[in-house]
Amino acid sequence: MKLFEVVLLSFSLSGLLFRQRKNKQDNKDAHLPRHVAIIMDGNGRWAARRRLPRTAGHYAGMTALRRIVRCASELGIAVLTVYAFSTENWTRPKEEVDFLMKLPQEFLEVDLPELKRNNVRVKLSGNPGGLPSHTREAVETAVAETANNTGMVLNFALNYGGRDEIVRAVRKIAAAVAEGTVKPEEIDEEFFNKFLYTADLPDPDLLIRCSGEIRLSNFLLWQLAYAELWFTDVYWPDFNKQHFMAAIEAYRKRDRRFGGVRP
Numbered sequence: 001m002k003l004f005e006v007v008l009l010s011f012s013l014s015g016l017l018f019r020q021r022k023n024k025q026d027n028k029d030a031h032l033p034r035h036v037a038i039i040m041d042g043n044g045r046w047a048a049r050r051r052l053p054r055t056a057g058h059y060a061g062m063t064a065l066r067r068i069v070r071c072a073s074e075l076g077i078a079v080l081t082v083y084a085f086s087t088e089n090w091t092r093p094k095e096e097v098d099f100l101m102k103l104p105q106e107f108l109e110v111d112l113p114e115l116k117r118n119n120v121r122v123k124l125s126g127n128p129g130g131l132p133s134h135t136r137e138a139v140e141t142a143v144a145e146t147a148n149n150t151g152m153v154l155n156f157a158l159n160y161g162g163r164d165e166i167v168r169a170v171r172k173i174a175a176a177v178a179e180g181t182v183k184p185e186e187i188d189e190e191f192f193n194k195f196l197y198t199a200d201l202p203d204p205d206l207l208i209r210c211s212g213e214i215r216l217s218n219f220l221l222w223q224l225a226y227a228e229l230w231f232t233d234v235y236w237p238d239f240n241k242q243h244f245m246a247a248i249e250a251y252r253k254r255d256r257r258f259g260g261v262r263p
């Protein structure tokens with residue numbers, strides 16, 4: 001990056017930080033994404049580079065998550081969705097899966113008091129039925145204890161798969177049609193959306209993926225239809241506030257037309 005670009009970015013970011021307090025109250029800055037979704041990728045490679053076990057990468061990933069949750073909440077982001085475990089991740093070695101399933105508990109044991117103080121509402125998107133009871137209970141406790149909070153929604157995509165979510169929605173709607181409580185012509189996008197885990201959330205405006213991979217990996221397939229995509233080579237455990245702000249800054253420069261044209 002050239003010197004003048006660094007200066008420009010710093011000016012821009014300081015303007016954004018200046019508005020943090022205001023955004024926290026009303027979140028009406030049209031240039032700030034309301035919903036940011038993150039694919040926290042690269043934990044394994046981060047660990048391999050350091051000759052550490054993959055689990056060390058996931059643990060460092062949890063620390064990065066802590067940083068970014070704090071930063072997003074301070075900035076006034078309304079929803080932060082993080083891809084913590086996919087329906088495909090069960091195929092990983094048992095030791096790694098067991099470790100990953102302990103992380104929500106560990107994270108929430110330490111962070112729940114701070115999340116509560118910061119008015120953050122915890123949400124789960126994914127199939128809770130497939131989770132070990134200790135993982136499910138930790139998340140469900142956090143969901144219950146933050147249910148009345150009105151600040152940022154921290155949405156854990158856990159045992160989540162985009163196709164699985166869509167198939168589940170279709171099954172429910174098909175059952176309602178078979179019962180006669182829903183007519184096929186009543187099914188439109190808005191109706192369908194109500195059957196997704198994210199029914200109560202706005203669609204993501206910005207998707208961040210770390211580690212150099214440029215794909216969606218079955219994440220929020222329906223919801224990301226019009227999201228702006230931002231990719232970085234940085235491995236998730238190294239992802240910090242500066243990277244997050246760079247993604248927000250890139251988003252602010254995008255021209256979103258949603259398939260239309262500028263008037």
Ligand code: FPP
Binds near residue numbers: 100104
């Ligand atoms: C993908 O990296 C990452 C995951 C499958 C797990 C993400 C989980 C965390 C960041 C910890 C989250 C913490 C809580 C509290 C839920 P990878 O393992 O596929 O990395 P690689 O592609 O380099 O192997």
